[in-house]
Amino acid sequence: MKRICVFCGSCHGFRPEYGAMAARLGRTLAVRGLGVVYGGGNIGLMGTLADAVLAEHGEVIGVIPQGLVAKELAHQGLSDLRVVSSMHQRKALMADLSDAFIAIPGGYGTLEEFFEAVTWSQLGLHQKPCGLLNVANYYDPLRALLEHATAEGFIRPTHRSLVLVEEDPDRLIDLLAAYRPAEPVSKWIEKEET
Numbered sequence: 001m002k003r004i005c006v007f008c009g010s011c012h013g014f015r016p017e018y019g020a021m022a023a024r025l026g027r028t029l030a031v032r033g034l035g036v037v038y039g040g041g042n043i044g045l046m047g048t049l050a051d052a053v054l055a056e057h058g059e060v061i062g063v064i065p066q067g068l069v070a071k072e073l074a075h076q077g078l079s080d081l082r083v084v085s086s087m088h089q090r091k092a093l094m095a096d097l098s099d100a101f102i103a104i105p106g107g108y109g110t111l112e113e114f115f116e117a118v119t120w121s122q123l124g125l126h127q128k129p130c131g132l133l134n135v136a137n138y139y140d141p142l143r144a145l146l147e148h149a150t151a152e153g154f155i156r157p158t159h160r161s162l163v164l165v166e167e168d169p170d171r172l173i174d175l176l177a178a179y180r181p182a183e184p185v186s187k188w189i190e191k192e193e194t
Contacts, residue, residue, distance in 0.1 A: 001177055003035035003061070005098035007113045008045040009106035017136040018045060018105045023052040025104060025133060025169045030058025032173065037097045039090070039113075040064030040082070042075035045104060050075050063094050091116055100176040101130045105138045121162050121181075129179035131164035131172045139165060 006029075012019050022045040029036055030053045039046050040062025053060045054077060061080040065087055068074075074081060084090050091113055095101075103114035118130045132139045143165055149155045164179065166172035 001034060001099040003037050003059070003098050004029060004100045004102055004173070004176070005037040005094050005117070006049055007101065007103040007106060007110045008038065008049055009104075009110055010039070010041050010044040010046055011107075012044050012048070013105055015136055018138070019048050021133065021135040021169070022048040022104055025049060025102070026052025026058070027056050028169045028173065029053060030056035033058075034173070035059035035061065035079075037061045037063065037094050039094075039109075040074050040078070041068075042073050042077075045106065047073075047075060049104075050078060054078070061097055063090050063097070065090050095120065095126065095128075098128065100128050100179075102133055102172065102176070103131075103139075104133045105135055111142075118162050122159050127181050129164060129176040130162060131166060131176055133169060133172055134165050134167050 008022060026049045036053050038049060041047060050060050059079045062075055062078045063082045063084060064074050066083050066085055069083060082093060084093060095117060101114060101117040103110055120126050121128065121130060146160060146163060150157060150160045164175045166175055
């Protein structure tokens with residue numbers, strides 16, 4: 001792994017643990033020599049993450065749609081800021097630049113981006129690992145939903161293993177690095193069809 005894409009909120013949330021973990025994850029990735037790809041903003045957990053990586057002299061690539069440059073206040077101090085024309089281009093470029101995906105707390109955008117990466121893995125469009133950093137039990141309800149969806153037959157047990165969950169950033173990174181798909185999934189569609 002050379003770079004990890006991190007999906008996270010453009011706000012801080014109500015718990016100080018969220019920002020503290022975003023900073024810790026950023027420092028951990030930088031110290032381990034892993035570059036970060038993220039949404040390009042300088043606000044919320046996005047900004048906290050980027051600033052922590054930069055403080056450790058790590059690589060940070062931001063990818064942001066032109067329409068969000070002003071709203072998310074594009075971070076001007078990054079190693080590389082790429083402005084694209086759409087959310088679709090943003091997600092595709094972030095995926096192309098990354099070897100793995102991590103979601104820390106965030107809202108709709110974080111969840112949508114993370115689950116698109118998981119879905120692409122399920123469809124066989126990539127075999128990159130996807131993990132949730134479960135800060136202050138934030139993702140416990142989501143983990144329960146994934147277990148429920150598996151028990152109800154909507155997620156195959158082999159596909160349930162596509163989402164790794166860990167509370168410690170070092171352990172999550174180790175899981176991502178050691179990840180091997182349990183079962184090759186034949187491609188159902190081509191990436192251009194998504």
